[in-house]
Amino acid sequence: MALLEVENLSIAFGGVKAVQNVSFAVDPGIVYSVIGPNGAGKTTLFNLITGVYTPSEGEIRLDGQSIAGTAPHELALRGMARTFQNLQICMNMSALENVMVGAHLQLDRNLIKAMLRFPALARRDDQLRDEARGLMRFVGLDAYCNLGANSMPYGALKRLEIARALAAKPRILFLDEPAAGLNSKETAEIDELVQKVAESGITVVLVEHDMKMVMNISDRILVLDYGKKLTEGTAQEVRENPDVIAAYLGSTV
Amino acid sequence: MRKSTLLKSLAAAAVAIGTSFSALAADPIKIGSVLSVTGPAAFLGDPELKTLQLYVESINKAGGVLGRQLQLVHYDDGSDAGKANGFAKRLIDDDKVDIIVGGTTTGSTMSMAPLVEKAEIPFISLAGAVVIVEPVKKWIFKTPHTDRMAAEKVFEDMKKRGLTKVALLSETSGFGASGKKETEGMAGKMGITLVANETYGPKDTDMTPQLTKIKNAAGVQAVFVFGLGQGPAVVNKNYKQLGITLPLYHAHGVASEEFIKLSGPAGEGVRLPAAALLVAEKLAANDPQKPVATGYRKAYNDRYKEDVSTFGGHAYDGLMIAVDAFKRAGGTEKAKVRDAIEATKGYIGTGGRVNMSPTDHMGLDLSAFRMLEIKNGDWALIN
Amino acid sequence: MKMISRHKPLLILAGVLLLLPLVLPNNFYYDIAIRMAINAIIVLGLNLLIGFAGQISLGHAGFVGIGAYASAILPTHFGWHPLLAMTAGAAVASVIAAIVARPIFRLKGHYLAMATLGLGIIIAIVIKNEATYTGGPDGMAVPALGIGGFTINGEKQWYWVLAGLLLFSFWASKNLIDSPFGRALRALHGSEVASQVMGVDIVRYKVAIFILSAFFASLMGSVTAHYIGFVTPNIADFFHSIELVTMVVVGGMASIYGSLIGAVLLTALPQALSTFEGWETVVFGSILIFCMIFMPRGLVPTLAERFGGRGEDK
Numbered sequence A: 001m002a003l004l005e006v007e008n009l010s011i012a013f014g015g016v017k018a019v020q021n022v023s024f025a026v027d028p029g030i031v032y033s034v035i036g037p038n039g040a041g042k043t044t045l046f047n048l049i050t051g052v053y054t055p056s057e058g059e060i061r062l063d064g065q066s067i068a069g070t071a072p073h074e075l076a077l078r079g080m081a082r083t084f085q086n087l088q089i090c091m092n093m094s095a096l097e098n099v100m101v102g103a104h105l106q107l108d109r110n111l112i113k114a115m116l117r118f119p120a121l122a123r124r125d126d127q128l129r130d131e132a133r134g135l136m137r138f139v140g141l142d143a144y145c146n147l148g149a150n151s152m153p154y155g156a157l158k159r160l161e162i163a164r165a166l167a168a169k170p171r172i173l174f175l176d177e178p179a180a181g182l183n184s185k186e187t188a189e190i191d192e193l194v195q196k197v198a199e200s201g202i203t204v205v206l207v208e209h210d211m212k213m214v215m216n217i218s219d220r221i222l223v224l225d226y227g228k229k230l231t232e233g234t235a236q237e238v239r240e241n242p243d244v245i246a247a248y249l250g251s252t253v
Numbered sequence B: 001m002r003k004s005t006l007l008k009s010l011a012a013a014a015v016a017i018g019t020s021f022s023a024l025a026a027d028p029i030k031i032g033s034v035l036s037v038t039g040p041a042a043f044l045g046d047p048e049l050k051t052l053q054l055y056v057e058s059i060n061k062a063g064g065v066l067g068r069q070l071q072l073v074h075y076d077d078g079s080d081a082g083k084a085n086g087f088a089k090r091l092i093d094d095d096k097v098d099i100i101v102g103g104t105t106t107g108s109t110m111s112m113a114p115l116v117e118k119a120e121i122p123f124i125s126l127a128g129a130v131v132i133v134e135p136v137k138k139w140i141f142k143t144p145h146t147d148r149m150a151a152e153k154v155f156e157d158m159k160k161r162g163l164t165k166v167a168l169l170s171e172t173s174g175f176g177a178s179g180k181k182e183t184e185g186m187a188g189k190m191g192i193t194l195v196a197n198e199t200y201g202p203k204d205t206d207m208t209p210q211l212t213k214i215k216n217a218a219g220v221q222a223v224f225v226f227g228l229g230q231g232p233a234v235v236n237k238n239y240k241q242l243g244i245t246l247p248l249y250h251a252h253g254v255a256s257e258e259f260i261k262l263s264g265p266a267g268e269g270v271r272l273p274a275a276a277l278l279v280a281e282k283l284a285a286n287d288p289q290k291p292v293a294t295g296y297r298k299a300y301n302d303r304y305k306e307d308v309s310t311f312g313g314h315a316y317d318g319l320m321i322a323v324d325a326f327k328r329a330g331g332t333e334k335a336k337v338r339d340a341i342e343a344t345k346g347y348i349g350t351g352g353r354v355n356m357s358p359t360d361h362m363g364l365d366l367s368a369f370r371m372l373e374i375k376n377g378d379w380a381l382i383n
Numbered sequence C: 001m002k003m004i005s006r007h008k009p010l011l012i013l014a015g016v017l018l019l020l021p022l023v024l025p026n027n028f029y030y031d032i033a034i035r036m037a038i039n040a041i042i043v044l045g046l047n048l049l050i051g052f053a054g055q056i057s058l059g060h061a062g063f064v065g066i067g068a069y070a071s072a073i074l075p076t077h078f079g080w081h082p083l084l085a086m087t088a089g090a091a092v093a094s095v096i097a098a099i100v101a102r103p104i105f106r107l108k109g110h111y112l113a114m115a116t117l118g119l120g121i122i123i124a125i126v127i128k129n130e131a132t133y134t135g136g137p138d139g140m141a142v143p144a145l146g147i148g149g150f151t152i153n154g155e156k157q158w159y160w161v162l163a164g165l166l167l168f169s170f171w172a173s174k175n176l177i178d179s180p181f182g183r184a185l186r187a188l189h190g191s192e193v194a195s196q197v198m199g200v201d202i203v204r205y206k207v208a209i210f211i212l213s214a215f216f217a218s219l220m221g222s223v224t225a226h227y228i229g230f231v232t233p234n235i236a237d238f239f240h241s242i243e244l245v246t247m248v249v250v251g252g253m254a255s256i257y258g259s260l261i262g263a264v265l266l267t268a269l270p271q272a273l274s275t276f277e278g279w280e281t282v283v284f285g286s287i288l289i290f291c292m293i294f295m296p297r298g299l300v301p302t303l304a305e306r307f308g309g310r311g312e313d314k
């Protein structure tokens, strides 16, 4: 069974039909990419699936159960995590703490116990700190562990988002343009990182403009244009689709 | 060279003079005060402070008390009783004052009360409510009239005119609420029936609904309004507009020139109880209060170029009672001063004749209030 | 080693509180220290809400008032034990906070400022109007706080009580900030959407911290009432709310030490300025304006940055 199924999904902002009648399915363990020109509705699609927006029409199913309109924090509980195209880092916290927030749901969140610093809670927190350091290392940010997020460069913050999302131990991870604004060396590193994540068994849904990277790592690709699904298939199929070439690749290739 | 020796000798002389002065002069008598000079109660606290400053100065110029100068130590509680409590502690523990004259509002006074009782220091309050002196607290006295006395004075006048069925209209403020309670109690005692009992908010600008109800109350013969500030003047206007002709009384809280101005022609014929101070010049030549009232009025007017208020008068009385007590106690020993205040007899002040006793720490009787009527845009004494 | 460094700030504060009485010349200074501690505890709670969670309350004095009047009314009119009254007050404040906060936090934007402003004003009005129980604007006396035959009496005893409470609050606040709960709280301030997708139920956290700060405000209202022995509606009024917010802002938002410094300074300042003869309000205002212009983030964060090291509270 598909891990994620999207059926006839639509949302409109005023007159703008940002996503129209989009359907697709993501099988577990694959890298699934969503591509399309600027304003095609990719981020909006992510926002719909992760509960940030409520769809005006359509169905979203995770493990066969409907999740359309479910609040983001409840979806997190069910194994969803994501990063943001426009960075959503908590600048008022340290890098490490940002990662630790990712593990929020695995911790004892009791207020009273926290104030009185119950030993079990404190121990778990120390343990988590080490785990978070491990994740920072995994995404290549060892150097930034003790820094405030507000003193990190852009490229590092992009990875920090990934580390934070990984801290949640997700089953399905949505990455919204992880390589945007990065140079080719950095992009190659992100490419590698995404592959490592995928290899660890996490289903990855990726939005990315870097075609080399997309074609390289995607098992399947969904093409959006003006909020509508243009086509869907393997890298090979997409590359050869005349509509795609006309509407999207045509202008660049 | 020459210059520096000169400076040195000057400095030496200054030190010598300074030390000889302080050696000569006895320690000053410290009068502590916490007043609401700013905040909502500033209209009370401001004239109180000005009065204290004025008279401490003039007493010092005239040689002080018992050969010692008076020193006024005062704090502004900003009309916040919580702050008054803190400042009282400062007066007692840090400034080590000999007496406290102050406490502009009942709230401030009552928040200081437990402290002065514990520290055993005489305290003359300038606030109105009966609770300050009832039950009697050993170290606490007060100078202003109470709202209970105002109600009694009004009812006394009504009875003289054969009016016993009265409508009460009171403000929902602290002053009005306390007045309402005391008036209700006093009505029972004096055989007055309250045939209507209405209230209005301190910021209301139209009392027509309440007055209409009162007008239609069965058997109503007179109306008594217990309020402060603008409200009572609005009542006067609405009263005339509704064509009500029943005798109209107000409480002592509006006894000021301002009230006449605010009411305009609608104020004609309205009566209220007030301290003699308000009509100082109109008092009979042989009235014992005349010299005190006119004297205070003139001194205050000359210095500050503004009208006196009864509130400043309360501070005047408080200071004078304290000074008198120091003299009779022959010093500042607190227990003796307290006993002397309690033994105050026949002191004539701006508020009336004060006769304190172990059971009465205010010492005023009904004679302290004069019944006034607005006639031709001015106060007239009613006998 | 790690233990010691973790507890260093707590030990320093304990040391200061322990040694302070050696330099306090008389009860008046004890009184100021006590008021500082009371304000500091309220401000610690309020800073969790304003500085750490990024939500503003303009009516916190209302909660202080609820505690104060619970401790005044319940023992006086209904014969309750003061400790029970104090608990009841804090419970009522918490419930009111919950009722107000829940619908507000579902809306986006700064509606809480308006709602709390209104709430504070309503509480103050109720206290003023229900004169039969509250004594109206003139206030009412509060019985002493006795615990099992022992009555807290005099500034010196109260000082130690407050020193203990302050130490505890300081410790608990630090713990909270450095816990999963506290991180979630700061995260939602940093980015609501990010914290949401990480599983933070932001409405729940905002409501919880609002309730917590109301709870502490109410408790300290009770303590104030018992300590002073008298309470008036001023304790619940708008100006007191603003005073509390000012302490947070001047000391430094999202700074535990800032809360302490803000409370200490703004409690001491009016006393220090009382010699300015009617100009104290002007001087006071000028100092605040100066602070806000030159240290918009508050004293502690600004100074911490200027003199090396990156602040605290991480």
Ligand SMILES: Nc1ncnc2c1ncn2[C@@H]1O[C@H](COP(=O)(O)OP(=O)(O)OP(=O)(O)O)[C@@H](O)[C@H]1O
Residues within 6 Å of the ligand: A013, A016, A017, A018, A036, A037, A038, A039, A040, A041, A042, A043, A044, A045, A085
């Ligand atoms: N919250 C919103 N309110 C109004 N319009 C929106 C909103 N979010 C997105 N849109 C509009 O929906 C359309 C799709 O936007 P979206 O951000 O999903 O595109 P995208 O494919 O992610 O583009 P990009 O490659 O530039 O990131 C755009 O026209 C955008 O202006």
Ligand SMILES: [Mg+2]
Residues within 6 Å of the ligand: A042, A043, A044, A085
């Ligand atoms: Mg996008």
